[in-house]
Amino acid sequence: MKHTIRLSDRSRFIVTALLIPIGWFIIFRLYPLCYTLYLSFHTYYLLSGQMIFQGLLNYVSILHDTLFITSLKNTIYIVLGLSIAMWIALGLALALKNIKKAFIRNIFRTIFFIPTVVMSVAAAQIWTWMYQPSYGVINYLLSSIGFKPFLWLTSPQQVIPALIIVILWKNLGFTIILFEAGLSSIPGIFYEASEIDGATKWQQFKYITWPLLTPTLLFVFVTGFISALQTFTQPYVMTMGGPGTSSYTLVFYVYQRAFAYKDLGYASALSYIIFLIIFIASYLQLRYVKERVWA
Amino acid sequence: MGLKKTISKVHLLLNCVIYVILIITSLVMIFPIFWALSTSLKPYSEIFDYPPKFIPEHPTLQNYATVLFGWYPPGLVMTEIPLGRWFLNTILISFVVTFFVLFTSSISGYVFAKFHFKGRDFLFMMLLASMMIPFVVIMISLYILMVQIGWVNTYQALIAPFIVSPFGIFMMRQFCKGIPNEYIDAARIEGCSEFTIYGKIIFPLCKHPLAALAAYTFSVQWDEFLWPLLITTSSDMRVLSLGLAVFFPFYGTIYLYAILMAAIILSIMPVIIFFVFAQRYFITSFVLSGLK
Numbered sequence: 390m391k392h393t394i395r396l397s398d399r400s401r402f403i404v405t406a407l408l409i410p411i412g413w414f415i416i417f418r419l420y421p422l423c424y425t426l427y428l429s430f431h432t433y434y435l436l437s438g439q440m441i442f443q444g445l446l447n448y449v450s451i452l453h454d455t456l457f458i459t460s461l462k463n464t465i466y467i468v469l470g471l472s473i474a475m476w477i478a479l480g481l482a483l484a485l486k487n488i489k490k491a492f493i494r495n496i497f498r499t500i501f502f503i504p505t506v507v508m509s510v511a512a513a514q515i516w517t518w519m520y521q522p523s524y525g526v527i528n529y530l531l532s533s534i535g536f537k538p539f540l541w542l543t544s545p546q547q548v549i550p551a552l553i554i555v556i557l558w559k560n561l562g563f564t565i566i567l568f569e570a571g572l573s574s575i576p577g578i579f580y581e582a583s584e585i586d587g588a589t590k591w592q593q594f595k596y597i598t599w600p601l602l603t604p605t606l607l608f609v610f611v612t613g614f615i616s617a618l619q620t621f622t623q624p625y626v627m628t629m630g631g632p633g634t635s636s637y638t639l640v641f642y643v644y645q646r647a648f649a650y651k652d653l654g655y656a657s658a659l660s661y662i663i664f665l666i667i668f669i670a671s672y673l674q675l676r677y678v679k680e681r682v683w684a
Numbered sequence: 685m686g687l688k689k690t691i692s693k694v695h696l697l698l699n700c701v702i703y704v705i706l707i708i709t710s711l712v713m714i715f716p717i718f719w720a721l722s723t724s725l726k727p728y729s730e731i732f733d734y735p736p737k738f739i740p741e742h743p744t745l746q747n748y749a750t751v752l753f754g755w756y757p758p759g760l761v762m763t764e765i766p767l768g769r770w771f772l773n774t775i776l777i778s779f780v781v782t783f784f785v786l787f788t789s790s791i792s793g794y795v796f797a798k799f800h801f802k803g804r805d806f807l808f809m810m811l812l813a814s815m816m817i818p819f820v821v822i823m824i825s826l827y828i829l830m831v832q833i834g835w836v837n838t839y840q841a842l843i844a845p846f847i848v849s850p851f852g853i854f855m856m857r858q859f860c861k862g863i864p865n866e867y868i869d870a871a872r873i874e875g876c877s878e879f880t881i882y883g884k885i886i887f888p889l890c891k892h893p894l895a896a897l898a899a900y901t902f903s904v905q906w907d908e909f910l911w912p913l914l915i916t917t918s919s920d921m922r923v924l925s926l927g928l929a930v931f932f933p934f935y936g937t938i939y940l941y942a943i944l945m946a947a948i949i950l951s952i953m954p955v956i957i958f959f960v961f962a963q964r965y966f967i968t969s970f971v972l973s974g975l976k
Contacts (some may be wrong), residue, residue: 398877398878402877402882405791406792406794407792407795409792409848411811413844413848414810416829417826417845418814420825421822421823421825422822422825425825480705481705481709484702484705485706498967499960501713502967503713503956504713507955508925508951509925510928510929511948514928515717515945515948516716518723518944518945524731524732526719526736529734529735529736533735562713621820621909625913625929626929643820643823644910647823648914656824657824657825660823660824661821663818663820664820664821
């Protein structure tokens, strides 16, 4: 008699279905996650091959690392700038909702959404060209309405706002669509009922739209926040972190540390700190909103 | 009567303001693309013009010829721009990743929704939790892993880290929960194997959410930049985003921008045209991604 293990059809199906996801999870997520943690306690240079255990030294050094502080500040600046800009998206979504003709609404929506399907790198390059201080079209347009030319990417003060504009340009359409979806999920009967009761537009907004839109708002903020914390493409393509280090972001700094200086141990510790920041911040946001909204 | 008239006047004014705001915003949103197009059609002599001209005075396709066929004007020495190769790489990688994501998301989403077995919820939570891991935390170890197994500068390395989407699994699980058990039970009574049930019943039912998931996965993959930057070393393995970023010097000579803009227009236009026609799927896909 042959002693082969015969799985039932059902078990075979389950195993087949979950084999790739679980294998993928272990090899491409869990293992790297643990290995980065392990690396973060060591000094390890990419080409040297020597790994020296250092305990928490990397983490301690990060706290005194001025470049880390600069990157953190810049990143927070971008996150705040983009969160404020979210309100523009909400305003535009409300404006779109006010347009009665579906055809016209669709045209606007398409135009707003087009930048979202433009590759981030392409967007960054187009804007770099437009930001050119001497030949750039933006300075020309500004000067034609009486503004002085800006330095944009070549000025330590203006570089971060310039990057925020680029990211905003790409994300605005997407955010508007999310807000629109949130708005259209509010049952129209609420508005009709309140109109019968003589509610003003403002009251409708305050007591119907706002509270019912909160889940969408929360989602837009948390995801926008998480992706803004990981800003990398724009500083890499547009400024290489410059001028000087004034547009270093956290992920850009990790990249530089790991792949320009080959300092993998330190970069691993940095990346864990970013992980921690993202984790704590999204947790706090979720809790704050839960308390204020659903309590 | 007077009050009603005032109210309708206020409404009219409000509508006008709304239209003005929307039109101005649309112009701002579309301008960069228009400007890239305009620059790409200019001869070098016009690139330096100040004030800049919005419509090129002597429009030319020479920049496109440079990008596509490597025709360089005399005096300009530059390495070749393998735009076609980058384009094919990007399409290949995005297609393979999307294919795997659709397969793994639908089949394991179905299993998580309709099968009961030990450890199911643990496995599901584990996969879901991996959505929380930012790429920056794993990229260094992934890179070392790729060096160790000799995958640097290969297609496998560009594809493998993205073949499963925890979000896709979650989305398909939610969808499959809504499929009536009777369908599945009836097929079992008929003697269908589990594989047949998945292939003949479940997969076809999942068509619509899968189309949205496909649009979403494809466009995210299309935009991928950091990982290809780390893992590719030769020009012929680059993807489009990388080629457009690394190939062209950004603080270099300004006339290169004319060529760069031609390359950019060539690479974004197919997507924009595709988007304008398949808008519905794109937009639902993005909204779905927002409804997690």
